[in-house]
Amino acid sequence: MVAVLVLVLWLVPINFAALSSSSSSSSSPSLSPSSINRNVSFTPTHLHAQRNLLGSQPQPPLPNAGLAQEKHKMGESNIEMLQAEEDKHGGVVVDVEGEHPIDPLHFSSQLQASISNWRQEGKKGVWIKLPIQHSNLVDTVVKAGFRYHHAEPDHLMLVCWIPHSPDTIPPNASHRLGIGAFLINNNKELLVVQETGGRFKDTGIWKMPTGTVNEGEDICAAAIREVKEETGIESEFVEILAFRQSHKSFFQKSDMFFVSMLRPLSFDIQSQASEIVAAKWMPIEEYAAQPFVQENDLFRFIAEICLSKLDGKYTGFSNLLTTTSSGKKTYLYLNGRDANNLVASKSQQD
Ligand SMILES: *[C@@H]1O[C@H](CO)[C@@H](O)[C@H](O)[C@H]1NC(C)=O
Ligand SMILES: CC(=O)N[C@H]1CO[C@H](CO)[C@@H](O)[C@@H]1O
16 A cells, blocks of 8 residues: 555656646646546556556657557556447447547547457457547547548548558548539520539530539439529439549549439529529530530530430430348449340349
């Protein structure tokens, strides 16, 4: 007991020094000197925790930072582990919860102890989902060897591969999906718009309505939605005529763009979207003759595809609604000419 008390007395002043030198983290209420000075509950457990915290203060981020074995030998039996769910790939996911601020030093020791535990259990990827209200822990988690994986408005996802085998963490999202909508009325006029911003701003160029596919949204539904938003026109999906993939687009991500043919169900244009200056029905030849279409291989080819489609000389991809074994609905896009035969023979079998 005497030895323990001596250690406590020795630790307290050191602890102050360490804390005052890291003023940036002193905003957390649990770091205030009074709580550190508490002397009632110092048991051997807490001693170990304190020593871990002290030890982790000035260390530079090592490759597997914060994982130094000797600290865990002391820590693991005493420090409460972080709660984690196992994922399907041999890893664990820590969902940092709660509204109250978390003390970074405490979190750091819990994280280090947990990692050494998970490593012994042969766990692989460790994910930390950090809600925005716990953004003060980012530095702590990064210093423990984690890297950013992706971010959403309300949380940051960090990841660390803990075994010594090669890292097989899946990459973050690599593509953005876009649609362009091809709609023709009974006078062979194409639905076109002019945009307020972007690369076509103030150019006088008329283009097809375009937009991005939302998370959880089908391409065919996105095309209908964008046309409705930009022009007020109601429509139904016919086919994907063509798609193109390009790289180093927004935020250096790749981009998939699906040219979709829709059948208009209404013809009165009511442009409401703030990004649209004007919308109209334009003779398709006039659209195709615009210099920006003619001078750009890709646009010219797309215009030619659309013209061929009108002449009945081109078949795109129809959508077929399918159901996976888990009950998920998912569209398969397949060659429209052969789709009907396939669907007919499938329904005979069923
Ligand atoms: C996302 O993936 C790209 C491509 O693999 C990579 O270059 C980038 O660093 C990744 N971003 C993050 C935050 O990991
Ligand atoms: C700072 C502090 O909490 N000091 C306490 C240490 O323990 C003694 C005995 O229990 C208390 O009287 C002090 O207030």
